[in-house]
Amino acid sequence: MEPGDSSDDCLPTADWARLRLRADLLARTRSFFEKRGFLEVETPLLSADVVVDRYLEPIAVSTPDDHSGVRPDRTLWLQTSPEFGMKRLMAAGGEAIYQITRAFRGGEVGPLHNREFTIVEWYRRGHTMAEGMQCLSDLSEALLQRGPAEQTSYAEVFEAHVGVCPHRATTLQLREAAARHGVHVSDSFGDADRDNWLNVLLAQVVEPHLGAVRPTIVHGYPASQAALAQVTGDPPIAERFELYVRGIELANGYHELTDAAVLRERNRLANQQRVAEGKRQLPEESRLLAAMERGLPDCTGVALGFDRVVMLAAGAKRLSDIMAFPSDRA
Amino acid sequence: MASYSTSDFRKGLKVQIDGDPYLMVECNFVKPGKGNALYKCKLRNLLRGTILDRTYKGGDSLEAADVTEIGAQYLYGQQDTFVFMDKSSFEQYELTKDQVDEAWKYLKEGMDCQMVLFNNNPISVTPPNHVVLKVEYCEPAVRGNTATNLTKPVTLETGAEITCPAFIELGEMIKVDTRTGEYLERVRS
Numbered sequence: 001m002e003p004g005d006s007s008d009d010c011l012p013t014a015d016w017a018r019l020r021l022r023a024d025l026l027a028r029t030r031s032f033f034e035k036r037g038f039l040e041v042e043t044p045l046l047s048a049d050v051v052v053d054r055y056l057e058p059i060a061v062s063t064p065d066d067h068s069g070v071r072p073d074r075t076l077w078l079q080t081s082p083e084f085g086m087k088r089l090m091a092a093g094g095e096a097i098y099q100i101t102r103a104f105r106g107g108e109v110g111p112l113h114n115r116e117f118t119i120v121e122w123y124r125r126g127h128t129m130a131e132g133m134q135c136l137s138d139l140s141e142a143l144l145q146r147g148p149a150e151q152t153s154y155a156e157v158f159e160a161h162v163g164v165c166p167h168r169a170t171t172l173q174l175r176e177a178a179a180r181h182g183v184h185v186s187d188s189f190g191d192a193d194r195d196n197w198l199n200v201l202l203a204q205v206v207e208p209h210l211g212a213v214r215p216t217i218v219h220g221y222p223a224s225q226a227a228l229a230q231v232t233g234d235p236p237i238a239e240r241f242e243l244y245v246r247g248i249e250l251a252n253g254y255h256e257l258t259d260a261a262v263l264r265e266r267n268r269l270a271n272q273q274r275v276a277e278g279k280r281q282l283p284e285e286s287r288l289l290a291a292m293e294r295g296l297p298d299c300t301g302v303a304l305g306f307d308r309v310v311m312l313a314a315g316a317k318r319l320s321d322i323m324a325f326p327s328d329r330a
Numbered sequence: 331m332a333s334y335s336t337s338d339f340r341k342g343l344k345v346q347i348d349g350d351p352y353l354m355v356e357c358n359f360v361k362p363g364k365g366n367a368l369y370k371c372k373l374r375n376l377l378r379g380t381i382l383d384r385t386y387k388g389g390d391s392l393e394a395a396d397v398t399e400i401g402a403q404y405l406y407g408q409q410d411t412f413v414f415m416d417k418s419s420f421e422q423y424e425l426t427k428d429q430v431d432e433a434w435k436y437l438k439e440g441m442d443c444q445m446v447l448f449n450n451n452p453i454s455v456t457p458p459n460h461v462v463l464k465v466e467y468c469e470p471a472v473r474g475n476t477a478t479n480l481t482k483p484v485t486l487e488t489g490a491e492i493t494c495p496a497f498i499e500l501g502e503m504i505k506v507d508t509r510t511g512e513y514l515e516r517v518r519s
Contacts, residue, residue, distance in 0.1 A: 053364070054366075055361075055364065055365060055366045055367065055388075107337060107367065107388070108359070108361060108367070109359060110358065110359030110360070110361075111358070111359075112359075113359055113361065183385065184382075184383050184384050184385060185384065185385045185386075185387075186384055186385065186386045186387070186390050188386070188387055188389075188390045189387065192387070195365070195366075196366060196387065198365075199362055199365035199366055199368070200368060200385060200387075202362055202365065203360045203361075203362050203365065203368055204360075204368075204370070204385065207362070221364075225364055225365075227364050242363070249362060249363055252363045252364065277389065278389065
């Protein structure tokens, strides 16, 4: 159904069979974590703190009359993921916690994007990236029954499908690779940086191949795309990993950054890039930073896009096929 | 001139690129979790009919094209010129054979068509989906055969040739689908 052209928009877009499948997958997710000793937690959806990311647009909420418990000069934000609240719990002694919650991202509308969506997110103290990837593979197997995930590095998939080393190629080499692969971009890519080119190559050349046969976990991202992951090695590589099934990105995980000073620096840089791109500057200070200063234990954290899992399990092509009321009917 | 930013991008948008009008026939939002938003678009050049594949980044914009659609009546044809009249302003427009494209096959005097104007100049014309036209020439009908799988070429009053069932006779009126160029049914007067 095309948005906005229908008088049927009071009706759900998913049928009852798919809503039942959704409920069943939620139950299986809870049982998976319960068996592994994870505690289900809840953290605020509406918060004074916000993730500062170059490419995430948080939705600001105005609260005309009630600022109780909130610094009065601060806007409230709908979370783009529950990571701040959950890491504060980890810093306060959490061992293994999970949450099934809603996240909100402005401007993301498409067959695989809905402004409001369901995230499954979990953290485990002491887990290495390898252990984090194993747990993700197990959950994928439990929910999708497509077998364990194969693991490959970001550099390997780029070399296989694009023919360049993503950690060493220059901006010019990436631009030439895009042309070679028939990626036609607008003139505005004239001032695109390395990450913009890596991103367009990833989206248009690499991703369609990922998880085509078996679920695939890609690990070891460029340091410039670390977000909240630890960076190690030379060339510096982020301990970040992503799960793909049939070309669709399902989950993103980190061996978590624990150093508050590094996070402060990344926030500052992200804000600089946002301002240069004409986007809203976001508050850099947060209670997460305060918690990290008290000590965030070594841990991994993973966020899974639950709606996309349901979509794949249902054999559907778009999120609206498995959501009762997508954004244009919300 | 108005412009559209990527958040306005959607199928059916009419935009201007390098001076030519384009129709956005496809627009796919793509965004790797931690990357910038991309809009993978397919655009049809409304003058040439060619398809342009192009990826835009979030925040890009495209100029709006001044493209309007009007109801136009086909008045008459003269060599390679086709004359239409805007049904509301009564203004007349002359189109070349190139601009009329495939539509010439179905144009009959007095027919109501849809015409697309770009900067107030006609760029294309679309006849009604179904038109009734007279068979001007064909081989004699195969008597007693009403099967539709046996076909033959016929020439219509407009000069266009289409394929019909073999039972169609000279001088008969037939209904044609202008989108596919296919015979639909015989129309008895």
